[in-house]
Amino acid sequence: MSLSNRAAWSSSRSSLEHAVEGVLAHLSVDPRAAGGMPEKARVVVLGGGTGLSTVLGGNASLPSWPDRPPEGLAQEFDRLDIGVCTTDDGGSTGELVRRLPMIGIGDMRKVMLSMTDRSVLVRRHGPDAPILKIIQQVFQHRFDEHVPTREELHDPVRVLTPALRRACPASLRAALAGLSTGLDRAIEERMRVPGHCLGNLLLTASVFRRMRSQGQTLSPVLLDAGIGAVADVLGIPPARLFAATASPGSLIFEYANGVVATGQSRAARARRGCAVRRVRISFSGTPAAHPRLLERLREADLIIYAPGSLYSSMLPVLLTPGVVEAIRANRRAVKILGANLWIQEGETDMSFREESRGFWVSELIEAYGRNVPGGIAGLFDVALATSLDTVPGSIIRNYALEGKHPIHLDRSRVAALGVMPVEASLFSNDRWHRHSMIHHDPARFAAAVRIVFSGLAGRPASRSSRRIRTEKPSRPGAPAIVQGPSACTRMDAIRRQLAGKAMRPASLRRAIEDFLWRHPDVPPAHLEYFNGVQVVPDSRWRRSREWDNVLGYYDPESGRIMLHEQAIRSGGSFEANFAVALGESLLGRYIAGKRWQEPRSREGCRIYEIELRPSGQRASLLSDAALRTYLRAARMQPRKGSPLCHWRAVPSDSGFLPCGILFGLTYAWMLDNVFVPALDFEMQMLQWPISRLLPYQVRERSRQRDLVRFFRDEVLGHS
Incomplete structure (x- = not known):
């Protein structure tokens, strides 16, 4: 990157940012403003949690999701592959990894729902039934203190209201029931505990029904088959969703005061009052990234790091052996880092650099430099951040009262790291006006990514490829990957x-x-x-x-x-x-x-x-x-x-x-x-x-x- 480019990035808005805002300004009036048919570029999206699923196809946990038109990256790009984090250990997912040799499956469930292909489901089951609402209610259903019965597990529509149950097409009911057919009784008993999400149970049952014995090791083949079966029920094209690895793993957080804590949910609850220094992963067995995910990364025209948790969604994917190497080997792709909107308690609520509360986009990038072997060289071209300039101060203040503060874009520092800062209005106007909530809007995020990609594709000279100087790990001898028992x-x-x-x-x-x-x-x-x-x-x-x-x-x-x-x-x-x-x-x-x-x-x-x-x-x-x-x-x-x-x-x-x-x-x-x-x-x-x-x-x-x-x-x- 030339000095003139860096100076331009670090001061006022660039011409690329003006182009992005020009499209977004018309998007709320005319959804076609972003362009015509889906972009034919080969795209890989990495991440986990709600952030990934939201930008792919909308947050399926929202009551309004079934009634909204399809939107997000899945609509913007026709050739899309997704690598999903597998280290979640909280809530229902945690209860599963606690009792079964399973990866964290909750993020995959969220992604699969957001990727549901409505047109395929209508062709299969007819246009009259409320298919999306049925699928949403089944896969999002939580049992709370109720232990799921065998009948509910083997005929999931039983959890629906009587009206929705009657409206469910017989073909869809049979497809959902087939996900748990043949499940070993001993495995089933381990799954039947209170507090579960039915979608997690169905996804797990789909994987484990193919195991011959309870002691069999989870293999990539079994995992792919189970995920593929659920994807087929949801109308998702085959071989587009990849668990980052089939090896169960646990995150290990090291804080600035030297304390080490294991577990994603443990870190989310932690209030150590100091910054996270780095994160490692303890894998059972020898971890390896999904080979087809690595192949798609090497061939991609565009690689997107979805907004989401830095330490518990994105870094676990990048630290999976083979992933970073595949990204760096691809010198042609445009690589866009989607910056988070808000700090995350227990992870990015404390500044490592300034020893105080708050966080900056440059610190997100520096954290990758501390954690990823080899630093950020070859990982990022653009940091895509959300502008909150037009958000009323009262809404920001309400978030602050809940301990939530925005992650601000510090242009000069981001540019000095060799990454192009791009700021745009990516939040949802609808949720802002209706509920005074600020979240990424999937359509706006996808449109912004498309404009940035169109502006940079085929112009490698305008993107930085130099290796930057990053902070050394706190304990250089500590490897990013260690071996340990599964949960x-x-x-x-x-x-x-x-x-x-x-x-x-x-x-x-x-x-x-x-x-x-x-x-x-x-x-x-x-x-x-x-x-x-x-x-x-x-x-x-x-x-x-x-x-x-x-x-x-x-x-x-x-x-x-x-x-x-x-x-x-x-x-x-x-x-x-x-x-x-x-x-x-x-x-x-x-x-x-x-x-x-x-x-x-x-x-x-x-x-x-x-x-x-x-x-x-x-x-x-x-x-x-x-x-x-x-x-x-x-x-x-x-x-x-x-x-x-x-x-x-x-x-x-x-x-x-x-x-x-x-x-x-x-x-x-x-x-x-x-x-x-x-x-x-x-x-x-x-x-x-x-x-x-x-x-x-x-x-x-x-x-x-x-x-x-x-x-x-x-x-x-x-x-």
Whole structure:
């Protein structure tokens, strides 16, 4: 890219942007303003979530979707292929990957609905039936607390209202019922739990009905066949939808304070108060991108990165082995990054660059540079952002009250990264006027993409191909892809671990299993160090509250986790206290004795001393070397001449955290900072630059950093 081009991009609107706005200005008056027949270019769209499905064919979850004319990229381009993210683990999709060796299927369901070909369905089933409404109601139906019956799974139209059920053509009813025909009974029972989305169940049934046994591995062939069967029912042309990979995977988020957290839904709930530094993926088996998706990427004339979650929709696709290489190998294609409208809580709500709330389009691009091996070279030509200039301030203010803030286009920084900034009015006027909501309009987005493509296709000299300098990963040695068990394998191992433990009351077993599902960083091996869980009434609670007010602890004598009765009265209290006690159990039986001393030479302080058991007599997760490393981080000093004794001085008028409770609290904080608000307050220092700290704070920050690294690498195994 020449300096003159970059200067033009970074200042006022370009001629290309004026051309885009000229088309969009007439689009609301005349839908034909974008052009005539669908563009014949070979197009690949990558992404996941609602953002991808919306720009493809509209948000099928909206009540108005069946009544709206076809719109979006699927209407604008005739030769369209889609690569879909497979790492979703929340909601109904999460319940499926929790119990079956399955990829995250929820994003695929959304995409398939948006791609439904109405003309094909009308030819098959007749023009009179409300076919789209029937399909929408079936695939979007949620069972809430109701367990789906076998009859509903094998005859999905049973969930419809009586009127819609009567209106459903027999041919469509039979096609929907055929998706679950022949499903293994054991697999079916694992699927029948409350809270599911029926569309996810049908898509999963279509895949697993082709498996000969419950233990069979999910293969690309089986996955393609299952997806293809559902696509056929919806009238979607064959071989246009590709799961990015058939290997089940989990996202691993690393935050700026060094904490690591596993799981897409876990990150969405997280409120760490600091930016995401990078994301990795833990795959079961050897991951590989769909070979036909790679072929289409290499041959494409246009590659579109759909708007959506940066870390949990787009990066999982790009980090799938082979995808980035195929994109870079295609030097001919125009490559357009669809920038998000709003920040996403838990992911892009904090600026990594500015250490504050808010996010910029340039930071989206820089995040790709930190996460994708090789940076952004050969990935993006254009950043297509939404202009909110014409949106009333009252609407922006209402979003701000909900914690949602727009992602702004910073032209000069985007241009400096070698990417052309294009800003256009891409939001839906209809939803703005009717509901005061700002979302991407599929028709406007597709029209803008078409104009940008037409303006740049065949003009490689006008697009940047130089390699830019990007931030290095926070831990250069940490690979983007790691090997680990699938969510289903992990949960099966957890159930086996819990099966042999005494639980009083018995309802604790399900609560603990749910806790362990919501916190994927706890490996099954961490359950080996306690033999049961017991709820203790207040009248029999004997634990001292001198140093803390935690309502759960590990009793090394009985080997049980003890919970105060108050800890199980609410889910939040139970989870926090159980997490602390579980952490304490990992230290296990490591202390032979502990005592206080009043030294004569130190007025105003006491000496707290512990004596360790000999290493061969301990029952602990930590090796002898790891235990001593932890004790140093907990400010316990080895006593000269007594290698098993450790001590620390404590001012007489102040409290402190003994190393056992500190271990439990830190373990709980690593799982979720809201479990230990007081410790979270202290750990905020990790986010401050050293230049802003006083000398004693620098030392404290260093100790906190060592503690986080120890738990991340040694305890939770994220080294």
